[in-house]
Amino acid sequence: MSESVAQDRLQLLQTYRLLQWIRNDNQAEVERILDLGVKGLINLTAPQDGMGALHLAVSLNRSELVDFLLSRRALPDIQDNLGRTPVMLAVEVGNLPMVTRLVQNQADMKLLDGEGKGVLFYCSLPTQSHTSCLQVALENGADVNNVSADGVHVFQQMCEKAPECTPQCLIMVEAGADPSAVNKNTGMTALMAAVKAGSLELVRAILRRGGNPNVMDQNRLTAVHYAAMVGCTETIQVLSAYSADMGEIDFTGATPLHYAAATGNTSCCKFLAQRGCNPKLKNLEGLLPRQIAKDSGHKAAAMELRKAEKQQGKSSSESSDASPTSALWALTLHDWSHECQADLQRAFGDASHAVDVCTFTSVLQELKAPVDLDQLGKVVSAHDTNTQGCIDLDDFLKGAKYIQKAFLLSSYMPKKEKAAKGAEGGKKKKEKSKSFLPPICIMPIEKMPRRPDGGPPYFMIEKYFKGPDGWCPDKPDKVYVNINDCVKNGDLKSLELAFSQGVPVDVQDEYYDSPLMTACCSGRLQMVQYLLSCGADVNLTDQLFWTPLHHAAHAGHTAIAELLIQAGASVNARTLCGGTPLMGAIQSCRPSCVELLINAGANVNAKANSGQNCVDFAVQFSGPEVINLVKLKMASLPEAKAAAKGKGGKNQTPKSAKKKVAK
The missing domain is CATH 1.10.238 (Recoverin; domain 1)
Known part of the structure; x- marks a missing residue:
């Protein structure tokens, strides 16, 4: 690498001055100091954290400054003390335009940071912008099978975050990710992680690419064990289709059937027993699966396991080739x-x-x-x-x-589907209406069930099954759904239907979280835009007096915070503990979010109920960059200037100090 850390005093002072002008977004001063400063100043880095001019401009989302620095031959692959490049910082916050700029200037997507992690490790967040950054990185040579220094495979790590990151994982599969990717520390494969997360679509994709369902982790657990733990019969059926061994025994002597018995999933227990898992095997504690189900209060599962024990060993005759079998x-x-x-x-x-x-x-x-x-x-x-x-x-x-x-x-089909199919050949006692009904219907708000504690209601979705005369509304399958789950999953259609049926856009769950709050803390920018367009209250508070801006700032989502401020969010709203959005942004260690709130008028002198101010939070939770931002803002306040004059008779503010260094 041709970049270097600032060494002597002159280099050090000019490097910090350059970084300060970038923080202030003063391109004229940046250009002047580069013209008059030491040779190679643009690629010098601060010794404390290895931060260079391009690093800082990217992290602060200074688009024009980034273009200017690149035009002045700033190295796009410069690395800080942690080995992070500017493109890694841009990808980490999902800044697609910035990633595109750096790629156009030949940023190397194959570089690794100090932990051996490439740029794809920074893409594993469940937002559309991170997904777009992932695609750009893959198109420009990022290693889809990057393994970190401590043995973590990037694809396996993404699978652990499914289903939130399922779209990204599927992109990785199509790009050639190893279906047998494994975490060398735990032995957990990508398939196990996808099964554990309950992402059936990803499980199918990995198996189709050649993932081995019979690999064991360090505890001798297989993908079938993990599927049994979450009680997902459909996942086990898919694993069976790819010749998964249903009867493996882990270090505790437990088969998948023991774990299925603990969940009480009757169909899961039945399927495992039919596909070769012995119901008569005891674990190291001497317990049969049936005993575990009984002790857990799962009577139906215990009865099914009793039947399986009686059927064990009674296989069908193989003497006739034409006879049905259970082999x-x-x-x-x-x-x-x-x-x-x-x-x-x-x-x-x-x-x-x-x-x-x-x-x-x-x-x-x-x-x-x-x-x-x-x-x-x-x-x-x-x-x-x-x-x-x-x-x-x-x-x-x-x-x-x-x-x-x-x-x-x-x-294993639901009884309703069987009954609907069986009714096709029967006589109709009563002619039913031929009018079309949608498969999903929202219960009106005034009829929604209230909670026992008197809190806001869930909205109810009625799912209709298809009978001989179309959609049958007489016996709907009623499911109570938290509207905030629709926000987390990006289910825009269900939200539109709910709002059209009278559900308030600011309906709150048992913790008094509104859909807008949920979208802010989960980083769903498009969902925030939609909810604001529907009239969501940007200053609504939950039970701890957190506003949507508190949630966005604490999660470090700068773009969402900016959107909320533009919509009229209060930048100095206080929580029950006296916290402000600025304090939350400081805790999230996002300099761009901190600077946004400061520029929007956030009070840096505010104190929480504990007596801590913004500087205290910055020292406790953040790095020098955030600390400097807060201190500079505090020093620029009129009362701080007056105090400085009163003490020394001379106004030694940071700005005047900078002028001396420049001279």
């Missing part, structure tokens, strides 16, 4: 055909119903079905009983001709 290979094939149904139909093309045996066999082999030729012959025999050389694809996908009925995936 493990057949169940795996059935699960695979269900998971790869779209691929099968695409491969068979127009032959969507009857296909000849040769085509059927070759397609399954080409798609790498989890079955050998002998087993495939048994499947063919079960379907082609008349030896006509044809197989009905629909019958194969249903699985009823070669799988026992109780083991079919259709047996």
